[in-house]
Amino acid sequence: MTDSASLLKARLRRLAVPFAEVGTRELPMTQILRLSLFQVTVGMIYVMFTGTLNRVMIHELGIAASLLGAVIALPILFAPLRLLIGHRSDHRRSALGWRRVPYLWIGTLLMFGGLAVMPFGLLVQSEYGADAPFLASLGAALAFFLSGLGVHVTQTTGLALTNDLAPEGKLPQVVGVMYVMLLVGMVISTGVFYVLLADFSHERLVQVLQGAALVIWALNVFALWRQEPRDPERSRVDRPRPPLSESWQSFMQRGPVVRLLVVTGIGAAGFGMQDIIIEPYGAAVLGLEVAGTTLLTGLWAIGMLIGFWFAKMALERGLNAYGAATIGALVGVLAFSLVIVSAPLDSPTIFRVGQVGIGVGGALFYVGTLAATMSMATREQSGIAIGAWGAVQATVLGAALAIGAGISDLVPALAEAGRLPELFLHPAAGYSVVYSAEIVLLLAMVVAAWPLARFTREGESNVSPSTATSNESGY
Structure with a gap:
């Protein structure tokens, strides 16, 4: 009876927490969850691009929907660069022995920088867009471009690092955890942004976007800390790098x-x-x-x-x-x-x-x-x-x-x-x-x-x- 009860309990636990048994001795669940924080930050950016900022830019700031579509589409134009980013991270030359971490750091800084200047770009666009639409749009376009490019770099190299670390036979489950955390980031940030921007003002917009930039930086630093094992031989500076083709x-x-x-x-x-x-x-x-x-x-x-x-x-x-x-x-x-x-x-x-x-x-x-x-x-x-x-x-x-x-x-x-x-x-x-x-x-x-x-x-x-x-x- 005890064995049956234990078996039933284990099955119920697997149903209730479907990814509880993903972790192994080589890659514990705590390390997987910490690594997956880069997906949480990507989810935050997705929510801002496709939801929160849409409402703010159109209704509160009075920016034309067509212009909104154009600046949001900018990062998508550079999505093919993911192929080059992935290739360069495969063959990164580094005396420190890291291949993925430098690109994760670069992607984090791009997201941080884009969000840090974004509120000012949006406010300039709102105030002077009718008089000088091209010049007024440059700041907002630059902010969306930097943040979007940061998403491409971070997610590509983050998932590549996930593939490097995942044990044989556990890759699909680890990928599942990554996308659950992406979803978690989207859901949590949706609620947080909704509450923080409910009483909208220009000052509040600056505080929320720059606060999000700081949170993204902190989460990604914590996510990548001591994740990739150093291997100077694999990334030595004199190692030949094959062309992309x-x-x-x-x-x-x-x-x-x-x-x-x-x-x-x-x-x-x-x-x-x-x-x-x-x-x-x-x-x-x-x-x-x-x-x-x-x-x-x-x-x-x-x-x-x-x-x-x-x-x-x-x-x-x-x-x-x-x-x-x-x-x-x-x-x-x-x-x-x-x-x-x-x-x-x-x-x-x-x-x-x-x-x-x-x-x-x-x-x-x-x-x-x-x-x-x-x-x-x-x-x-x-x-x-x-x-x-x-x-x-x-x-x-x-x-x-x-x-x-x-x-x-x-x-x-x-x-x-x-x-x-x-x-x-x-x-x-x-x-x-x-x-x-x-x-x-x-x-x-x-x-x-x-x-x-x-x-x-x-x-x-x-x-x-x-x-x-x-x-x-x-x-």
Whole structure:
């Protein structure tokens, strides 16, 4: 009876705390959580860029939405640099024996510097934007560029360091922890920024943004402290550094890298086109109040946590990473279908269930594709692998956001001009076209990922032992 009770207790603990057993003697859970703080800071920046500063810039400061979109898009234009950043961190020359830490430090300083000058750039833009729009926008553009570039550098090298430190067979679970902490950072910072900026003033804006800069600096210093073992031989200053093209060709020989990146791009577009129109859809089509649309972010976060939990459990039980990503895409198809039918049924409940499903599917997709990319690389190639994955998903996501917003505006405009049937005059028409396009993209991703799943089942003998071991471990 005692043994049965102990077994039941252990199973309940695993269900309640799904990542409790990720830690090992080589990489304890405390070290994993400390390392994951860099994802918390990235989550803070994401919230500011996509939520908090949107409201502040448009409503409180009166900055045009088009200008807001332009400055926020600036960091996305440099997302392809993640590939170069990852490559350079793989082959960093340092007498101190570090490869990743210098880039984590550089990324931290870029985020700190961007946030430190951002409030002044925004205030200048608000005050003088009408008289000298170009000159007044330079400060805000520089601030967003520095912060966004810092995110690219920090997240790319941070995940590469995660791959370096993760024990064999534990990589998918460690990746799951990283993305849970990203979500934690987004949720906590959303609440904190909401409270601190509720009584808005220019002075409060300066205090909040510069305080966030200081918090980000402190968390990242604590995160990287004594994480990367020093290895002067691996990073000696006279060690030859292969060109990017040579490193890329070497990585390409590890397996079907191009197809994996295509799958990542298609899936990122499929999950990302609706990011900035989901709340307007709830308000315009289903009549949700401001509090109701704000709740959508929380529902999405709950769905992401459920998805991370399921990804961890499924990968531990032998499901390969491509299978997890494919299941995520199919869950996304179902979720977007629910969002579409919620309009004719006038059902906010179905809409909210669909929002949770989007979170579940997105978590499975991102964990699956990232774990697959990391497992395809050797320890010496983790930087370029993470850089390639990050460059593809960030660039495609930025383009998908713009295309999705454009389609939602274009469809009703064409209908009003008589170029589309009257059916498209319905308030839900433009949004439904976007959701339908996402369903098509996710189904296309499933088709493209099918040969990859077969590769992991049949191709172990054609890859190196480390990759075969990774595949047999479930990713």
